[in-house]
Amino acid sequence: MKKLLLAEDDRNLADALTLILKSQKYEVEHVRDGKQALDILEKSNFDLILLDIMMPLVDGISVCKQIRSQGNTTPVLFLTARDQTEHKIEGLVAGGDDYITKPFDTQELLARIHGIFRRNSWLTAERSLSAEYNFAGCTINFKTFEAAGPRGIHKLSRKECMVVKYLVEHSGEVVSRDDLLDAIWGYHNYPTSRTVDNFILKLRKIFERNPNKPVLFETVRGVGYRFVPPQKN
Amino acid sequence: MSLQLKPKAAFLVFNFMVIFLMANAVWWFILMERVIDEKIEMSQELGTSPEVIEQIYEQESSRRRMVVLEGVVFFLVLLAGLWMIYRTLVKQRELRQQQENFMMAITHELKTPLASINLYVDSLLTPEIAEQEKQNILPKIKHDVYRLKRQVENVLEVARHHGLTEKSSYESFNLSQLLGQRLDELKKFYTNANYRLRTDIEESVRIYGDRRSIGKAIDLILENSLVHNEGRDIEIAVELSLSNNIISLNIGDNGCGVDKEELANIFDQFYRAGPELTRPSYGTGLGLYIAKEIINSHGGTISVISDGPSKGIKFLIKLKRGKER
CATH class of the missing domain: 3.30.565.10 (Histidine kinase-like ATPase, C-terminal domain)
Structure with missing residues (x-):
């Protein structure tokens, strides 16, 4: 049984969400403000956090930033009334995994939750790649999100790991920005293709010997990106 | 039609204007000093007697005092004007912030009960939820509808207050x-x-x-x-x-x-x-x-x-x- 943390200050909405989620066989724990959310996250582990953005004491974005900085990688789904693109990006930059705008339908909510779990299990599955992947003197672990590159060890975000895994799974192929958005953010939630570019820039800084002259994560002009597997000696 | 400047741009233009005017004032003063010096130098070159040069110097000094005094008055008036513009800009920035807060208030206060009603209605249609629990849902929906009604009234009141609808009548x-x-x-x-x-x-x-x-x-x-x-x-x-x-x-x-x-x-x-x-x-x-x-x-x-x-x-x-x- 998957265990969800619901952080929502509105009692009626929280009751409604709990009812629906429990009917779908999720275990739900409910907190009513950002501080309570942070407290409980220090003690217990969850499979997913449903985080309202506007909450008393500590807002959802800050909660997400804080747990990420503490190394907590639990997926976060933001629930919010704001639906402007910049707010979506703000949430995703803070380390959120997805974003749903109030008022949402039950089906939409459940689809988002399933989407997060599906992408997550793809990331940690060891079908095509083992948990740890080595290339050109670099290492990435798709379970611990740790990466080692020419400039040392880094902790990646879930999305960054997903981008690497997707590109590696499609080694040598040209992957368009839309493909990446589709696979990693879900079709509904385009954070604009610029976001993808920023992710690639960050990955180059970690893995490329010379980030300005990438040889692993190549740009294919006008189309997207390609992961060039290094030649084995 | 009114010229709408973004607050940031307006403050930038404003700061530039202030710096430009101050720099100009200094430049005018230097220029004036130079003119006086040149005049005296020229007189010396023409072989004018020291008494006359002294006289010219006195004349120029009193003229300079006059110009400086006029300049000070001019700048005081200018500063008063600038101060008023600055206050208007600050006020505008505050209003903008208030408007943004107001939009956030509307969004949050209206969408939350709506989201809750939406989910409750979905729950009523979900076969996995027990009949007994469904019985408890209707009063909750009623409650949310009442809430929504109150929120709409409140939001309209805020709107009225921010001058977004009819002017309040005293x-x-x-x-x-x-x-x-x-x-x-x-x-x-x-x-x-x-x-x-x-x-x-x-x-x-x-x-x-x-x-x-x-x-x-x-x-x-x-x-x-x-x-x-x-x-x-x-x-x-x-x-x-x-x-x-x-x-x-x-x-x-x-x-x-x-x-x-x-x-x-x-x-x-x-x-x-x-x-x-x-x-x-x-x-x-x-x-x-x-x-x-x-x-x-x-x-x-x-x-x-x-x-x-x-x-x-x-x-x-x-x-x-x-x-x-």
């Missing part, structure tokens, strides 16, 4: 009478609430203001007491008096009260105080904020005192009687 009216009417209305709406009313209302206190808004502010403060003391037996005390042209309106209760630390935030937008367990689900987070805005816009003040949890709360409103225009 008139002279009998505040004592209005207060009596609002208390009667309260009885009609909150038929189930357990409260006793203790009133000490001075008769025929007149005020110059917007009747509807002030009525709304009174409603919001009274409702605040009822909403936060749902299921409790409380006494609401209402006092109205006039002295030295200042109207004092005090509304208090002996209910759940507020933690002293929370008092400072009670008038903030979205702020919902009160002990966690007794906090009602439909605290608007807008009510007291709107009440405060209304009182402030009438040139009045509102403050709050509470001795802590379960020790009641009291709102003190001071209003000027206002001129009849």
Whole structure:
């Protein structure tokens, strides 16, 4: 049984969400403000956090930033009334995994939750790649999100790991920005293709010997990106 | 058509203008000094006698004093103008911020109950949810609909107040009478609430203001007491008096009260105080904020005192009687 943390200050909405989620066989724990959310996250582990953005004491974005900085990688789904693109990006930059705008339908909510779990299990599955992947003197672990590159060890975000895994799974192929958005953010939630570019820039800084002259994560002009597997000696 | 500048750009242009004018002033002064020096040099070259040069120097000095004096006056006037422009810009920036907050308030306050209703209706249609639980859902939906209705009213009141809809209309009216009417209305709406009313209302206190808004502010403060003391037996005390042209309106209760630390935030937008367990689900987070805005816009003040949890709360409103225009 998957265990969800619901952080929502509105009692009626929280009751409604709990009812629906429990009917779908999720275990739900409910907190009513950002501080309570942070407290409980220090003690217990969850499979997913449903985080309202506007909450008393500590807002959802800050909660997400804080747990990420503490190394907590639990997926976060933001629930919010704001639906402007910049707010979506703000949430995703803070380390959120997805974003749903109030008022949402039950089906939409459940689809988002399933989407997060599906992408997550793809990331940690060891079908095509083992948990740890080595290339050109670099290492990435798709379970611990740790990466080692020419400039040392880094902790990646879930999305960054997903981008690497997707590109590696499609080694040598040209992957368009839309493909990446589709696979990693879900079709509904385009954070604009610029976001993808920023992710690639960050990955180059970690893995490329010379980030300005990438040889692993190549740009294919006008189309997207390609992961060039290094030649084995 | 009006020229709309973004605040950031406007401040940039403004700063540039100030720097440019200051630099110009210094430059003019240097230029003037140079002209005087050149004039004297030229006279020396022409072999003018020292007495005449002295005379020229005196003349130029007095002219310079005059120019400097005129320059100072000019700059003072200019600075006054700049100061006024600066204040307008600051005001505009504040208004913009207020508008943004207002938009956020609308979005949050309307979408949350809507989301909840939406999910409850979905739950009713979900076969996995037991019949017994479904029985509990309808009153919750009803509750949310009531909430939504109140929010729409509140939001319209904020809109009205921010001048987004019709201009508020000021008139002279009998505040004592209005207060009596609002208390009667309260009885009609909150038929189930357990409260006793203790009133000490001075008769025929007149005020110059917007009747509807002030009525709304009174409603919001009274409702605040009822909403936060749902299921409790409380006494609401209402006092109205006039002295030295200042109207004092005090509304208090002996209910759940507020933690002293929370008092400072009670008038903030979205702020919902009160002990966690007794906090009602439909605290608007807008009510007291709107009440405060209304009182402030009438040139009045509102403050709050509470001795802590379960020790009641009291709102003190001071209003000027206002001129009849």
